[in-house]
Amino acid sequence: MLTLTYMKRKENMKAYLFLLPSLALAATFLFYPLMKAFASSFLTISQSGKILGFAGFKNYTKLFSDSGFRNAALNTIKFIIFFVPLNTVLTLLAATLTRKKRKGTAIAEFIFASPIVISLSAYALIFKEMFRGRISIINRIFSSEINWLSDKVPAMFVLVFLGVFLDFGLDYLLLTSAFRSTDKNIIDAAKIDGADDRKIYFSIELPLIKRMLSATIFLALKDAIMISSPVIILTEGGPFRSTETIMFYYYIEAFKSGNRAVQNTLSVLMTLIFILSMAIYSRRRSGNEKRT
Template sequence: MEHSNDIIIIKHRKTIFERIQPFLYLLPALFVLAIFMFWPFIQTIFRSLYLTDSFGQMSQFLGIKNYTELFSSASFWNSIIVSLEFVLIVVLFGVSVGLIAAILCQRTFPGIRFFSTSYAMPMAIASAGMAMIFQVMLNPSVGIINKILGINQNLLTHPTWALVVVGILTGWLNSGMNFLYFSSGLASIDDALYESASIDGANGFQKFINITIPSLGPTFFFVIVTNVINAFQGFGQINILTKGGPGESTNVIVYDIYKNAFMNYRYGFASAESVVLFVIIMILTIIMFMVRGRMNK
């Protein structure tokens, strides 16, 4: 008697409820996102097309006039340039400090836990509180930084150094989270790679260039993207330390949006700036993802 070894697969036709059930689980999260993110963003787009009163209510439809005025404004283009310079300073300093701290904490020595906690502290400090402490440290009369450098200059009122100082502070505040990301990335690198390189006669610098940096590629990408986005949104420290000055040397686009909305009561114009800022961040993020994709090929 012959036995058939064929496996019979009985297909179960899903009901309508079973098909939509996974989406039902997402509804609470989508509802929260819709209320606190999507709807305010849609409102911002609509408000950018209107002239608003002092309460932010849309009173007259202007079309794209807010955008045409925006792109013809010298102050706006200056804020774009200042923002790009600020982002560059923040990313370079924050990523460098986070990476160096993570590498130092890979070594085993007495007190390593204390130093690891200290390097991660910046992410636990409020930017406003640290900005006020930094303001005292930069005081031309009693500030410790002026004492160390042997100068008597308020760097926050210097047209060149004000942006650099605020950028360094912001980068330092970001370095704590960067330290954790890089520490996690370094811990995932196989020690066998370093042992093989040592057998081949590679020194520490060669190991760093040929093993550490390539292995941290995904971590570098994630850290740079998040730091760029955070830097474009920097506001608190600028508001406390320089208020966009001296002149407009630290008037980044986020602070310019704040001035137009809450000082000049031009909510429609400020909304147009917000939309442009969103487009800039989106374009830069897409470019970074495209570069990353080509590097992986």
């Protein structure tokens, strides 16, 4: 008995030792700054970092009463509403259509997965060129006269489209691999029992990839909440602040203008939102597991 617990403890020790570097990194670069931001969000701090006094909740009330922040929060919600469903439907559709390996699916796979290999900023710049002005490439192709990036609605549309494009490759790969790793025996059995393709897809395949699907939805949600770089490059929050998202607001106000109050309060808020959505997600996940 004694030796067994000793052995077990030794094993545990080993595990912790292996974890140590990541824990140390996480502590210095994540937990410590986070705690510091949390504490600082209740203080008034000068741009050069001097503590000027205790602020209570003032930094928070100020943030919520700031028209720029409220506008950014609203735009982020708008983006989430358009982006998450569209992204999910399109990637699921592409993965569904190419889930079975046939002749030629390799070409489709290559095309669908290719967005993954080019960097985000490169795509954002390409989009910016394609949609620039009334004589844009897109307008020439479709002989339209839309001011894509100068009108509010089309600009949001282009941003959502870019977002889908950026996430498409990874989500597609995850979903097709999920489809392909499902147990073929179950499908074969269902076929023998006389189930048609539709029935097999909706009652067997889709439920089997549900976990991966919810993972991609969660990833999409995360990307939507955090979206900043595409905004910075493509629209700069414009036209007329209509595509300013929370993280873009953070970028211009906290990062560019050095507003410490916004820096700290917004960091804390965004972390809270993440912990919350992570919690909901993992609860749902474990709930699903219990049911299956």
